[in-house]
Every structure is written in C-alpha cells, then in structure tokens.
Amino acid sequence: MGMRAIATNTPGATHADNQRTKRRNGNNDLRLLPVAITIWAATLATQLAGAQSSANGSNTHSNMLLACCGGCTVMALLAIMYLTHAHPHPQGAAMRMPAIACTLTVICFAALAGTFTTLAWQYRTASDIASRLTANASSTQSHVNFQARSMPVASTTREYDCQVDALTISVESSGLLEPSHIGMRVFMRNEACSTIMQNGTYRAQGRIRTARYGREPVWLETSMAVETVSEPSMFWRALHSMRTAFFTQTSRLDDQGSILVPGVTLGVLGQNIVTPAGQTQVEEQYAQQLQDRCKRAGIMHLMAVSGGHYTLVHKLVMLLCAALGCSRPVKTVALAGAYLCLTAMLPPNESVTRANLMAMIALGYLMLGRRRQSIHLLSLTAIVALLFDPSLAASIGFALSCSAVLGLSLMCRPLSQRLEQHLPATLARAISASICAQAFAMPIQLLMSNEIPIYSLPANLLVAPFVDIATMLGLGALLLAWCAPSIAYALAWASSACTRAIAVAADTFGAGDSSTLPWMEGATGIIMLVIAQLTFYAICMGIRAWVNAYDAWRTGADGKQIRASITQRVIGWFSQTLAMIGDITWASQHRSKR
Template sequence: MSKDWALREQGSHDWRMLPVALTMWAASLGSHSAFAWWSEREADALPSDGIGWERLLPGGMACLVLILVVLLAHHLRMRWPGVLAVCIAAACVGSMTTIAADTIAWHDPAMTQARQSSVQSAITATVTAPVVASDQRGYDCQVDVRFSVIVIEGTDRGSVAKARVYADDPYCARMHRGAAYRLAGTLQQARYGRMPLWLLVDGSQPLAQVRDPPLHYALISRMQQEFFMVTEQLPDQGRVLVPGLTMGVLGQDYVGTDSQSMPIHATYANILEDRFRKSGIMHLMAVSGGHFVLLAGLVRRLGRWLLMDRRLTAVMIASMYVLLAAAMFPGDSVTRALIMGMMGAASHAMGRRSQALSALCWTVVGVLVVSPGMSTSYGFALSSAAVLGIVLFAGRLSRVLGHVLPHSLAEMMAMTIAAQLFTLPIQVLMEPELPLLSVPANLLVAPFVGLSTITGLMSLALAWCMPWLAGVFAWVSSWGTLVMERVAMWLGSNEIATLPWKDGVVGAALILLAELGIGALLVLVTRQVKRVRQPEAGLPGMRFGSVWRVRLTLWIEESRRLLSGDSS
C-alpha cells in the first residue's frame, strides 16, 4: 500500500522548490535572449545588459531544466499537475519581469543616446561601488554608477541606467561610494561585461560633487582605506592576498589609499592571479558564504557560552551579516550569501533548523523577480551552483570517502568535489579549460582558510581605531595566505594544471554528460559491491567488515609485540 506523498516530506530533503527555481532561471535567460534578438532586428544593436552568453545557452538551459524537472518529479514521486502548474507560473513570472526590465532599460534616455553613437554627454550619477583599477588600457581606474540625470540637447532627462565610468588619476581619489557627481564624457555601449554602458572620462572633463555620501558609506570607506594602509606593511603576497581573502578585492586592484608606499609589483601580481586561477582556488579571492558561516558559528558559540536566548542570538547573527555585507566589496555572491544568511537567522530565531536547499531556491526566485539581470551574472550563478552541489552531494560523498580516508580529510574533499559538480559547466562558459589539480590544491589550503579569514576580518574591524593590533592580525592572516601562495605557485605552474576544453555551450554540455556518465558508473559499481557484500540468505543481521583503521591498528599492535618479544 503506497503512502501519501505528504507523509514522506522531510524538511532537510525538501527538493520541491528546486524545479521552480531552475525553471525561473531558464525562463529569465530565454527572455533576455529573445529580447536581445528582437532588439537586433529593430535597431541592429544590443539593448542591454551585455549578457555575452551565446544564443544557444538559454535553449540548452531550458532543455536541461526540463530533464531535471522530470527526473526530480519521478524520484520524489511528486504530483505532476502541481509540479507543472507551479513551474509554468514561475516561468511566466520570470519572463514577464525580465522583459519588463529589459524594456525599461531599452527605452531609457541614456541607452537611447548611446545606441545612436558614441557622443559627449553630461550626466549626474551616484557611485554604487568602490573605485578599483581599470581593466582596459588608457585609463587608471573604473567605478560603477547609476544615472539620475542626463543632458540631451540642453534638456535634463531622468535616467536610471547603470554604467561603468573609466577615468584617469585626477578623478580616481575624488569619487566615493554613495556620493553623487556631475561629470561629462563619451557615452557608448559596453563592449563586454554586464554593465550596459561605458562613460569614458578624460582629464579635461569637469567633475563636481553634488551630494555627499551617506554616513555609513563614509565610515565604511574610511575603514577600508585604513585596512589597506595596514596591509601595506606586509610582503607583496600579503598585500595582494589578505585583502582578497578578507574583502573580495585583490590588493593591486584597490584605488583610493593616500599612502605613499611602494606599489605592488605588477608582474608578480598578474602571475599570482593566473596561478590561483590555474590551480582552481581563485574562489578564495571572492567573498562567499564561507565568511558568513564562520561569523555565524562564532556568534552561536558565544551565545551558547553566555546562555543567551536564541532570539537574541539570531538578532546578533543578522546584525553581523548586515555589517559584514556592508564592509565587503559589493558582489552578486555577497547578495546571495546575505539573503540565505538572513533566512538562516530567522529559522534560528524560531527554533527551527535552517534548510539550505529550500533557502537557496527561494533566494534564487526572489532575486530573479526583483533583479532579472542577475540571471546573466556569472558570480551569482557560480555561487548558487556551488551551494547547490554542496547541499545535495557533500554529505553523501563524505560518507563514501570516509571508508578510505580520515573523517576530516573526507569532509574537505567531499566539499570540494561537490562544489565543482555544478560550477564546472559555468567555468567552461567563462574560460574553456578544466583545473585538474583543484582538489589537491583545495585540500592543501583548506586548514588555513578559516584562520586567515577570521584574522583578516578582525584586522579590518580594528584598522580604524587600533592600527597596531590590526597589523598583528593582518600579519597572522598573511602567514595563511603565504601557504596559499606557495600552493598556487607550485601547482599552477605544472603543465597538467589545466586541460583545454571545448568552449561555449557545447563544452558545458560535454562537462554535464561526462559528470552524468561518471555518476552513473559509480552508482552501478556501488550497487554491485553491495550485492557482493550482502549476507547469506537466511542469516540475520548485516555482514561485518573491518575498515582500514582497524587493520592498521592490529598490524601495529602485532608488530610491537613481535619486536618486544611479548607473547601475552
């Protein structure tokens, strides 16, 4: 007699929202692609977010989502009418919000002006991110802004377009996050990146501040500046890696410090960044959920030690999350981690265990409804895919690897492998190569990541008030990053560190097929081993087999007795 499907529901394995989140993501991508195709026919120009994703990607994602929905529904024995109805509703919502956002961006006065030609434009804009080093030649720095006013033919027109401003040295130190400026430059469509517009400012253009930054932005900027001044006392590897591990921006990319110290050697910094990428540990240089997990763990331990009420502990955790997100460099992975962290804090306040998979799915759905452009973000996709892999497979892989490896080593390896299961196809879309040594690289640096991150955050928090103590914590953090640098230089320089791969959607599909094939093979082998190890028919209980730890202990004990001559 079959049980009712509702009775089988288990919060820790709640997969019901996963097909919905995947469907909405695919619908948003497909709508972006359809709108871009329509806009090309209408105006022979891309409107938009400069998605840079190939035309086949949304269709391929849609097919993949359909397959996943079918497999999930079959595995979980879901009711088909309900699953299809909710997925269709999610697809409609995702498509409508995406088309609405692209339509608004398409008709924005700044976008209309940029589509006509690269013209000199005067704009008023608010800085939305810290100033960093420029990623193109001819300019010293870049900063992301949001337009509020653009002057067209002598008339002020309202605008909400987002743009990236490229400027020279005189402007770099004068622009601050949260402040509004009136500036002029060449407005044009972006050639790459997610920002739809570029504003190229040369040294002859005026720059006037029309609004001071809010107090909290001013305090955060001051704290970040003092932190970078503290890290300038470190060796080059520490100056590069400690800010990257702590705040998500490498030391050579930061612009705005008033220190007159020697600049970081550009060749060394470029080589180090390339070696981190090839060794598969570049994710350490971006703020992710690991920062939030470490901070939440410390607050929970403090709450248990002080016997605090769980609701007060949850408020402290949520407050720490907000402060941490504000102090970090803005990024899509930070947004994902903050939202999921706030859900976890709410669950803790209610006395319930947080459900990572359900929280991830609801985060994806909410973010794509509010900001449809996030569906084209590689950072958001990588962060979400890594969490999905860890939630679904880290525990299972850890139990399997625990039969042949120590528990701590099995957990670290399982975490790395699980995270890469879903991130590898996205990495291939970004760069057509596979990091073959990422697992050993992550295992070697894993014991030092937590300590370096915590000491780096403590240095950031104390830099504005106690620079000497912040310097001590930064020095401790640099010892951990030194290990990471050595591992990256060693493994990243190996000829087998990376494997060239087919690029684009075809390469991503090949990775998925390879992973599915390997997974199917492992399942078949596991079932065969279980069949061989089953007890004889009619005998009660399960077959007992010693693990390698027991055999090694017995061997050492017998060897000791043999050498000592003890026959007892």
C-alpha cells in the same frame, strides 16, 4: 508537490520508517527547485530573445516569446478551470490533486512571472536616457549625476586608471536634463579616483557607450575631474576610512600578503586596490603570475567573497548570544545587524548578493525555531533575487555561487557518509565538500575558460585549513586598522602567514601547462562534461552495487560491509608492527640473559 529528493535509507529500518524519515528531513525538500530553475530559464530566455531582436531588427524572437507566454497562460487557466469544476472546494482539490499536475501548474506560473518581470525590466532599461544615447551611437559629451555603489578599483581597460560601479541619477545631453535609473560602470583617471567614496553622489562629464562586457549595461568614460555633489553619510565615510587604513597596513606586507590578504578578506586582490594615495604598489608580473596559477590550480574562488564570511559571522554571533543567554528574537536581530554590517563592508558583487539574501532569509528559520533547509532556502533565494533583479540570470558569478551551494546541499552529506567509512571524518567532509562544489560549478566555469584544473582537489584540501583562519584575522585587522594600526598590522601579518599556503598551492599545482586539461568550448563542451560526470557517477554506483552484492554473497546476510576501513587497517598494521617489534629479542638482551 511532486518532487522529493534522495534520502539515504537507514539500515535495518522498514520502508515506512524510511518514508517518514524522508518527510521529516527538510533538507531533502526539492519542491521549490523546479520553480527556481523555471524562473531562471524564463528570465534568461527573455533576455536572449530581446537581445537577438535588437541585434537583428526583427520581431521573430519576440513573437516566439509571446507564443510561449500564451501557451503557459492557457495551460495554467485550464488547470484552474479543471480544479474549480471538478472540486467545488479549492482546499480539498489542492490536497487531492495529482502531484505532477500541481507541479506543472506552479511551473507555468513561475515561467510567466519570470518572463513578465524581465520584460518590464527590459522596457525600463531601454527607455532610460542613457540607453537611448548608446542606441543612437552618440559621441556627444554628457553630464551624468551618479551614485557610487562600490569602492573604486583598478580599471580593466588600459585607457583608464580606475573604475567604479554606479547608479545613474540624471543625464544631461545636448542641453536636455532627464532623470535616469540604470546601472553604469564609470572609468576615470587617477585624479578622479581619489575623490570617489562608496554611496556618495558625483557629477562627471564624459561619453556614454554600450558596455563591451560585464553586468552593467552602459559605460561612462571620462578623462576630466569628478565633481562631488554630496558626500556619503557618516556610516559610509567611516567604512571608507576603515578600508583605507586596512589597505595601508596590507601594503606593508610582502608581495603575496599584499595581494592575497585583501583577497580573502574583502574579495579584492591587492593589485586592484585604489586608495587616495594611488594604486597599491605590487610587482605587476608577480601579481599576474600568482593570479594565473591560482586559476590553473582551481583555487581562485577563494578570492571571491561568498557564504564563508557569513558562516563565520553567524558562528561568532551565535557563540556570543549563547554566552549571554539571549532569546531567539534577540539572536535574530543581532544576526541581521551583523549581516548588514558585513555586507556594507564587502564590495558588492553577485556572490555577496546571493550569500546576503540567503543569510537574511534563513533568519526566518531561526525566528521560528526550525532547522534550516538548504535546498529550499537556496531556491527561495534564487527566486527572490531573479524577480527583483533579472540581470542576475546572465551573471556567471551568481550562477557559480548558486551551483556550488546546490552541489553542497544535494550531495555533500551522502558522499561524506560514504567516505567516513574509510577516512577520518574531518578529511572525509573536506573531500566531499570540495568534490560536490566543483562538480556542480565546473560546467559553468567552462563559460569563462575551456580548461579544467586537474589538481583542484588536492590544492583545495591543502589550503582549506588556513582559509578560515586567514579570513578571521583579516576581518580583525579591518576592524582595528583605523584605531589600532599596530595590532591591525600584526593580525594582517598573521593572516599573510596563512595565505602563504595559497601561494604554495598555486605554485605547486598551477605552475605548469600540464596542470589543466583542455576542453571543448561552448555548449558542446558543457554537455560533454555533464555526460562525463554522469558516466563517472554511474560507474561509482555500479562498483558500489557490485561490492554490496559480493558482500551479501560472502556473508549470506544483508550485505553489510565486513571489511575494515582504511583507517582501521592502518591503525591495525601499526599496532601489530609495534607488537612484533616489542616481541623481538635483541642481541644485547640475549647477552645479558647469558
């Protein structure tokens, strides 16, 4: 359908062979990528237009949005009329249609789908009673029934002790009770924090206000006790007990272990944990210092749970199923159950949403016995996520997760193949993965901080061998903490020994102000960074072309590399040096011969 990706041509193969290889390689299928980008852009533009119209009190942005929708509709209808008129048989028309026309038609429908879905979501949000109260700037105390969607964590505001993301059920204000269904962040005091469990239903009295930041559109601030309407099911109560027992064991570790082990295991840093006994006691100054240094070193992403946890679970389940000789349907069901349990254990956030949805969609490939197609899978994930929850379009966490996966899917394998010519395969794969993920995520990171970590590559290479081990040990401690606390503490301690590498990398590469490069803010900074990245890429491609041309001139052949790789040269140097040392006649040997 118009857009195919890059594939490395096989040396010695004909052009036809390379084209067949490209068609067979599903990882190079980019046809859904423009559709996903269009839906994302349409969804985000619709949200921005609605926000501008609400702020200015005018309909200019709304009229522009409607004009764009009308244009997309007319273009799509004209394309359909052309196809129907020119080709009586639609199936044949689709096959004979030019690729670019087909791509543009699908993009028009994608833009319409993203726009209308977002408009419906905005209308539902604006008509909710909680949104109406914030629009009227009412200071009246309201009674809110809500369902907790996350575990309580330390508050991001100084006025309150903890916060929890929730879904409103009903709001009672001025004696009027109305149903509600909107995301809300609830800020509470210590007394109320100890009563909250994920997926439980509660009733609180407080003031509803517009959110100053974050994904949830409204906040509820309460200083009173929270009443339990209904406790969560036995499954969620068991998970709550497991987490509490796990946090009890990690609190016995040293400061870096208390902070980082929960971070790599559940994505919650130790200083942000709130248990029935209160907030975890960690030295506040050290915790803030460690967090800042991790950001400056470019390794803060290790504390955000994403695809790594699902990859580990996938490998473990597949090894177990292979040992038991399970069929593909059994493997699919086992993986689906493992993914759902893992998602329930992890605190909900945008990166977990992306990783879980992508893993569940990938089960279709396993069920059909086909290899996973990374870019196609990522595009499907973004399309489904944005159509079901348009608020994700404005989420930086979701954008960072998707951009990093896109970089790995597009560039990791070609770059790794190039680096393997000079470096060991394991090191080449680690370097290429780090470079690709950071290159695609860096422009979005500028939206949070206008500083670029200079030493992020060596810092990530230093911690890479230890992160997966620390995560597996941490998950083991989480599963055993409720029934075998001694074993769980031993696993948590071993995990903290691995996370010490993260602390060392943060202290080494993020301690000083010289560890980051100040950059321009806003859209200008993002554009300049993309231009700099493209320029560097063009320079590398130019050097590669010059080296290939030089080799062709030297050999008069097809330009294949004739130089030894770095690894081969190092091995050759050591072998020749040892051989020369072995040939030396030492003084003691000379005297014995005499």
